[in-house]
Amino acid sequence: MPEALTVVSVSAELSPWFKVGGLADVAHALPVALAARGHKVIGVAPRHRALDIAWDTGRTARFTLFGHEHEVSYFHATIDGVERVFVDHPALRRGGIYGDDNGAYGDSLFRYALFCRAAMEAPAAIGQPLPEDGAGTVFLAHDWHAALVPLYLSARYRAHGLRRHARSILAIHNMAHQGTFPMEVLGGLDLEHRWASTLEMGGALNMLKGGIVAADRVVTVSPRYAWEIRGPEAGFGLDGVLRMRGPVVQGILNGLDTREWDPANDPHQPAAFDARDLSGKALCKAALQQDLGLEVDPGRPLVGFVGRLDAQKGVDLFLRTLPWLRQQGAQVVMLGSGDPRLEEATRQAQDPTMRAVTAFSAALAHRITAASDLFVVPSRFEPCGLTQMQAMRYGTVPVVAATGGLVDSVRPYDPYAQSGTGWLFHPGSAEDLVMALGNALYTWVHWPDSFREIQRRGMEADWSWEQPAAQYEQMMQQALDSGPWA
Numbered sequence: 001m002p003e004a005l006t007v008v009s010v011s012a013e014l015s016p017w018f019k020v021g022g023l024a025d026v027a028h029a030l031p032v033a034l035a036a037r038g039h040k041v042i043g044v045a046p047r048h049r050a051l052d053i054a055w056d057t058g059r060t061a062r063f064t065l066f067g068h069e070h071e072v073s074y075f076h077a078t079i080d081g082v083e084r085v086f087v088d089h090p091a092l093r094r095g096g097i098y099g100d101d102n103g104a105y106g107d108s109l110f111r112y113a114l115f116c117r118a119a120m121e122a123p124a125a126i127g128q129p130l131p132e133d134g135a136g137t138v139f140l141a142h143d144w145h146a147a148l149v150p151l152y153l154s155a156r157y158r159a160h161g162l163r164r165h166a167r168s169i170l171a172i173h174n175m176a177h178q179g180t181f182p183m184e185v186l187g188g189l190d191l192e193h194r195w196a197s198t199l200e201m202g203g204a205l206n207m208l209k210g211g212i213v214a215a216d217r218v219v220t221v222s223p224r225y226a227w228e229i230r231g232p233e234a235g236f237g238l239d240g241v242l243r244m245r246g247p248v249v250q251g252i253l254n255g256l257d258t259r260e261w262d263p264a265n266d267p268h269q270p271a272a273f274d275a276r277d278l279s280g281k282a283l284c285k286a287a288l289q290q291d292l293g294l295e296v297d298p299g300r301p302l303v304g305f306v307g308r309l310d311a312q313k314g315v316d317l318f319l320r321t322l323p324w325l326r327q328q329g330a331q332v333v334m335l336g337s338g339d340p341r342l343e344e345a346t347r348q349a350q351d352p353t354m355r356a357v358t359a360f361s362a363a364l365a366h367r368i369t370a371a372s373d374l375f376v377v378p379s380r381f382e383p384c385g386l387t388q389m390q391a392m393r394y395g396t397v398p399v400v401a402a403t404g405g406l407v408d409s410v411r412p413y414d415p416y417a418q419s420g421t422g423w424l425f426h427p428g429s430a431e432d433l434v435m436a437l438g439n440a441l442y443t444w445v446h447w448p449d450s451f452r453e454i455q456r457r458g459m460e461a462d463w464s465w466e467q468p469a470a471q472y473e474q475m476m477q478q479a480l481d482s483g484p485w486a
Helices: 022-036 108-119 148-160 185-188 194-200 207-214 221-227 241-246 279-291 315-327 339-349 360-369 387-393 404-409 430-446 448-460 466-481
Strands: 006-010 040-046 056-064 066-078 082-088 137-142 167-170 180-182 204-206 217-220 248-253 303-308 331-335 354-357 374-377 399-402 424-425
Touching: 006 022, 006 108, 006 448, 022 040, 022 082, 040 194, 040 315, 056 108, 056 185, 066 108, 082 108, 108 148, 108 185, 108 399, 137 466, 148 167, 148 194, 148 207, 167 207, 167 466, 180 185, 185 194, 185 204, 204 207, 207 241, 207 354, 217 221, 217 466, 221 303, 221 404, 279 303, 279 360, 303 360, 303 430, 315 339, 315 430, 331 360, 331 374, 354 424, 360 387, 374 387, 374 430, 387 399, 387 448, 399 430, 399 448, 424 430, 424 466
Parallel strands: 006 040, 006 137, 040 082, 137 167, 167 217, 217 248, 303 331, 303 374, 331 354, 374 399, 399 424
Antiparallel strands: 056 066, 066 082, 180 204
């Protein structure tokens, strides 16, 4: 058993309390998996709103940013073996996590700079201070909102002889979101000017770039995505920086919280089932058809989609396939919110064979996943994706774009070898999506035994966090065994 580490996981989101996307799920489940492996894990998130689960520690800390001193307080709870710390400050308590109906908050840089500074003192705030030299400590910073953690570790601690043996890892969940701000606000970050080159990209401050350069290790949420972002199409301008850091960049495929996503024990679905007995899945399908006003017919294939309604997710591509799906006799259920234009287009596409819910409901997401025969993930790019894993765990066969973590998690069906767990198609091509759906529907109709085996293989795969947590553990130990990068 590896030596126990102290891991400080820093994230702007945390499921189930503060969630926009898959980042929240990872920030919840990965620390739990690491704690189960014997490590001391402290998960830090902003206190976006009051929570009954966490108590006020009574401890505060003060930090100078943007010319003023700011006081934060800390709330604490121990949940599933993880010390959860919520940083409280008026700027962090907002109706939305990143913005409101008027767009992103104008003080986002201040909010997350303050959060990063506060997160690094969170262990002391709960009475568990880190060793002065940081021995055995790893800071795991998620996405650009936490990307200043590696810089502050170097500039505010190592530079003053503190936490010299602590290491930092930047986890990239989506390269499209980088946190860019005007260069003239650099002085507000409480960093010496020599750090300007670390943060500068294209004449602006780029938080994600700063984290990539300053971190001791960089990890993405799938091996395929780690390869893709080193090229111009997926690198969003930072591919050169990632190639420079190439030897310490790796991808680890996310896992699932298999307690939450368990078809044999899911309070949201009307009937239980497992890989040995799928009869309950048919009951789930009939119940969803009835509740949504679709014809209750087990002989009609049900195609599901759950996700954000935006261009990245390829929703427009899927909408273009609906006339063809109607011709095949399929029913379609879509759940998601996002771009108002795509929300309206999705609602307008409804007819007796298609239902759309343009709001998010965790319960309905579970029910659609359990009831559907096929599950479409048409993303133009997808760092990891969780819905395709959830679908396979529930015996719902995925049809996914061949990009990012979708490639790492869905094995293409081979009818001759009788192997594979789904169908893949070329990203961005509605025509290729139709072809993949056609092959999937043909198999569902004409080769039900083969389709059943595809379902079984997906359900029996290990989608838990056990293996990914072991890989994170190995990466952290390697970082600790090596010298600091910056």
